[in-house]
Amino acid sequence: MIGTDFLHPAVWFIAMAAILPLLPGDRWRRLLPVPAVLAILSVLSVKSGTYGEIHYLGQTLTLGRVDTLATVFAHVFAIQALIGFIYSMHLTDKAQHVAASLYVAGGFGCVFAGDYLTLFMFWELMSVASTFLIWLNRRKDSTAAGFRYFMFHTLGGLFLLGGMLIRYKVVGTFAFTPTGPDMARWYDYLILLGFCVNAALVPLHAWLPDAYPRATITGAVFMSAFTTKTAVYVLARGFSGFEVLAVGGTIMAVYGVCYACIENNARRILSYHIVSQVGYMVAGIGIATPLTMNGACAHAYAHIIYKGLLFMTTGAVLYAAGTARLNELGGLVRRLPWVFVLYMVAAVSISGMPLFSGFVSKTMVIAGAAEAHRTWLALGLELASVGTFLSVGLKLPYFAFYAKPDDMTRSLTPVPGNMYVAMGIGAFLCFFIGVYPQFLYAMLPFEAHYVPYTAWHVLQISILLGFTGYGFYLMVQRLKPEPGFNMDFEFFYIMFGRLFLRLCRYPFALVDTWWSAVYRTGGLRGLLAWAKGSSVFDRVVIDGVVDGTAGRVRSLGHAAAGTQTGRLQTYITGAVLLFLAATGLVATLMLLN
Amino acid sequence: MHSQNRLGDLLGQARQNAPFFKKIMYAILGFMVLLNLFILPLHPHFAGEWIPGFWAVFSVIGAVLLVRICKGAAHTFLGKPEDYYDRD
Numbered sequence: 001m002i003g004t005d006f007l008h009p010a011v012w013f014i015a016m017a018a019i020l021p022l023l024p025g026d027r028w029r030r031l032l033p034v035p036a037v038l039a040i041l042s043v044l045s046v047k048s049g050t051y052g053e054i055h056y057l058g059q060t061l062t063l064g065r066v067d068t069l070a071t072v073f074a075h076v077f078a079i080q081a082l083i084g085f086i087y088s089m090h091l092t093d094k095a096q097h098v099a100a101s102l103y104v105a106g107g108f109g110c111v112f113a114g115d116y117l118t119l120f121m122f123w124e125l126m127s128v129a130s131t132f133l134i135w136l137n138r139r140k141d142s143t144a145a146g147f148r149y150f151m152f153h154t155l156g157g158l159f160l161l162g163g164m165l166i167r168y169k170v171v172g173t174f175a176f177t178p179t180g181p182d183m184a185r186w187y188d189y190l191i192l193l194g195f196c197v198n199a200a201l202v203p204l205h206a207w208l209p210d211a212y213p214r215a216t217i218t219g220a221v222f223m224s225a226f227t228t229k230t231a232v233y234v235l236a237r238g239f240s241g242f243e244v245l246a247v248g249g250t251i252m253a254v255y256g257v258c259y260a261c262i263e264n265n266a267r268r269i270l271s272y273h274i275v276s277q278v279g280y281m282v283a284g285i286g287i288a289t290p291l292t293m294n295g296a297c298a299h300a301y302a303h304i305i306y307k308g309l310l311f312m313t314t315g316a317v318l319y320a321a322g323t324a325r326l327n328e329l330g331g332l333v334r335r336l337p338w339v340f341v342l343y344m345v346a347a348v349s350i351s352g353m354p355l356f357s358g359f360v361s362k363t364m365v366i367a368g369a370a371e372a373h374r375t376w377l378a379l380g381l382e383l384a385s386v387g388t389f390l391s392v393g394l395k396l397p398y399f400a401f402y403a404k405p406d407d408m409t410r411s412l413t414p415v416p417g418n419m420y421v422a423m424g425i426g427a428f429l430c431f432f433i434g435v436y437p438q439f440l441y442a443m444l445p446f447e448a449h450y451v452p453y454t455a456w457h458v459l460q461i462s463i464l465l466g467f468t469g470y471g472f473y474l475m476v477q478r479l480k481p482e483p484g485f486n487m488d489f490e491f492f493y494i495m496f497g498r499l500f501l502r503l504c505r506y507p508f509a510l511v512d513t514w515w516s517a518v519y520r521t522g523g524l525r526g527l528l529a530w531a532k533g534s535s536v537f538d539r540v541v542i543d544g545v546v547d548g549t550a551g552r553v554r555s556l557g558h559a560a561a562g563t564q565t566g567r568l569q570t571y572i573t574g575a576v577l578l579f580l581a582a583t584g585l586v587a588t589l590m591l592l593n
Numbered sequence: 594m595h596s597q598n599r600l601g602d603l604l605g606q607a608r609q610n611a612p613f614f615k616k617i618m619y620a621i622l623g624f625m626v627l628l629n630l631f632i633l634p635l636h637p638h639f640a641g642e643w644i645p646g647f648w649a650v651f652s653v654i655g656a657v658l659l660v661r662i663c664k665g666a667a668h669t670f671l672g673k674p675e676d677y678y679d680r681d
Contacts, residue, residue: 261659262667334601341600370638378638386655406605456634460648463625467649470622471656478664486671494678 006051006064008112009039009078010122013105017098029089032097036082039108043074050114059174062114068445069297073111073233075443076301077104079429080225080308087312087422088218096136100222103129107226111233115174116164116191119234123160123198127153130227133219134211142214148493149211156197156204163190176234181242192239198231199282201248202255205275206489209259212274213267213324217315220267224311225304228274232281232300241288249283250380252276257387259488264481266314266324266396270307273350273392276384277303283381284365289372290448295364298440302349302357302433309346309426310392313339316419317400320412326396326481330404335412338420340401345427347397349434351389352461357433359461360440360452367450385461386468393465394472395479622649 012035020028048071051064081104091097106129109122127150134146166187168174179188193204200208208228212220235245256276263269277299284296316339318324321332333340349356352363362385369378433440437452472479607614629645641647 258659258663261663262671334605337597337601337604340604367638375639382651383655383659386652387659390656390659401604402608455632459625459628459632460634463629463648464652466618466622466625467652468656469618471653471660474653475657475660478660482667482672484672484674485677486667487673487677488671 005049006046006066007038007042008052008064008108009042009074010105010108010112012036012038012042013081013101013108017101017105020094020098020101026092029092032085032089033082035101036078036085036104039078039081043071043078046071057117059115059117061118063109063118064112065114065176066112068443069233069237070111072297072301072443072445073229074108076304077107077111077226077229080304081222083305083308083312083422083425084218084222084225086425087221087315087419089418090416091218093136096133096216096218099129099132099136100219103133103222103226107230110230114176116160116167116176117174119176120157120161120164123230124157126227126230127157130219130223133223134215136219137214137216139214145211145214148490149207152197152207152493156194158194159190159197160194163187163192163194167191176238178240179238181239184242188239192235192242192244195231195234195239196248198227199235200228200231200252200275200278201245201282202252202275203489203492205252205255206493208275209263209268209271209488210490212271213265217319221308221311221315224270224274224307228278229300229304232278232285232296235282235285236293236296240285240293242286244286245282246286246288246374246377247283249279249281249286250377250384252279252282253384254380254387255279257384257391259486260391261387261395261479262486264326264483264485266317266326266329266400267311268485269326269391269396270310270314273310273388274307276388277307277350279384280362280365280381283377284368287369287372287374287377289368290446291371291450292365292368294441294444294446294448294450295361295366295368297444297446298361298364299358301440301443302361302430305426305429305433306346306349306357309342309423309430310350312419312423312426313343313346314396314400316415316423319419320415321410322413325483326399327483329400331402331407332410333401334406334408335410336401336415339415339423340397342423342427343397343401345430347393349430351393351465352385353465354453354458354461355431355434357430357440359434360437361433363452363457363461364450368448382464385464386471389465389468390472394469395481398472398476399479399481625649 016031016035046066048067050062051066052062054061054063084100084104085097088097088100103126106122106124106126109125110119113119113122131146131150131153134142134149164174164187167185170185170187184192197204197207212223215223239245253276256272256274256279260269260272260276263272281296281299281303284292284299314324317329317332317336320336320339321329323329345356349358352358362381366378366381366385369381441450626646626649629649633645634642637643639647641651
């Protein structure tokens, strides 16, 4: 399945998933980053082209369509896989590593898929493997959330499957090529709907803040990188220029920060920030100028790194303190100072502070939107920037690390060294991309010129962030986190499920009981009466006819037997009589003629 | 662990110096608005961008409104206890 010049990165991760369960002891943990390193080498060494075509199900599957768009995503996937596996090196639970490996393999498979059939197979692999990253947290609420997550992704997968099969019937090919908004038919919209489920487009997004906070600490780090960004990739590949994405993305960006302002669980806040940040990318893809498309790709790249870092640092807090609820945290800065510093690097990156990665990618989308004269969308994205810094840059760290007097008594589990190494790599990359954006810009697939570091850009974002800080200072008492959570569209998913259950339990069950009663009284008796009737009919009529015939045959037989006396004179008399009768008959006939 | 403690002390002491940091923050904010008088966009994207201090006002109002509206929604109908869906 591998072309001569291209080693598909998914192969390394699938191989690890296959080998890992067989390895004894726990020294295998040192090998965990190896597939990711090999994947980085694969991505760096590959040249654009088509590799690995295989024939299966009567189709030609393209496993390796490599171009600049695929490469930029594969590049950051490989880096984040390395960071993620270093972060989880302390774990001895093999199942989690196997699930993460298969999940990452699915991500690479989707990015390099040249046709819908290949895409679908890896898409579903991601869906199943990531469900295990939730279940393996082994808590009651994780199990339930995992089921909800899996059912919703199965629904999304079915939209994709239905759309691509109908498209195949009409178009005659599974080739995964761009669809223009003017030419899109209803089956294309079905595929788009499937993609939008994974991109967490509001209102299809509620699976994300429902499931991610309940995943394992390391699982959430992986999941924050791959599922939504794979969806961003397929949208960029297939559905750029759709107005629904431009508007929907901006709504996502604002909607996410609104919830982030009021949530209590740190990982749930970060989950809403995935919705918000992916909103920038989706909006960029919807607006679809070369600048916004590049902005979407650049933002996906930067986002994977800083969001991974955010989940790693809050994961470290959860690991150490045993809770991610802000109302139960506070005053931890003296106990976990490096976690705080590393968190802040990610927080200022996501907020788009100059010198950090978000600044060089996010402003690209906003500037592109404004230059395309989508003023309201650009303004919405600016507002989302305010909300981002407010909630994830100020509220979360303030209430987790300060807010209360220094907490020197709480028992904290020491954070393993490998976690610090992974967080350090992530923080370095956030800073590196921020000060050396050419590293990222050189990879971007479209032709667009953009200079992030102009005096105005830097001043504008500094004012924006500075005065958001002032707004936070004014509002800090109101922002105090409270226990509980805020309802979202998962309310409708859960209510739909319950309604269906009630429908089964009550009306359906009622009709069933009623029908049983009807059957017992009317049906069963009717059947018995009918059976009785049939039996009588059988005995009297059928048997009557049959028996009657038999009786006649028998009596005829008896009569015939009666004539057989065995006396010769009787036979001769009979023969003479018969002869006379025949002669008489012949004579009569002749006379008549 | 040593660096952990020193950095921790440094960050912990920042609390005691809060009034000082507050003054620094106000100074920076004022300075930025002052710069805004001279540095303006060459190609303004929005109508208000010509006006110095536009983004300052936008950010403060945006932040306050976001908190007021969202917290209001959380307090009136969105906020639920964590076991809300587990009850029947």
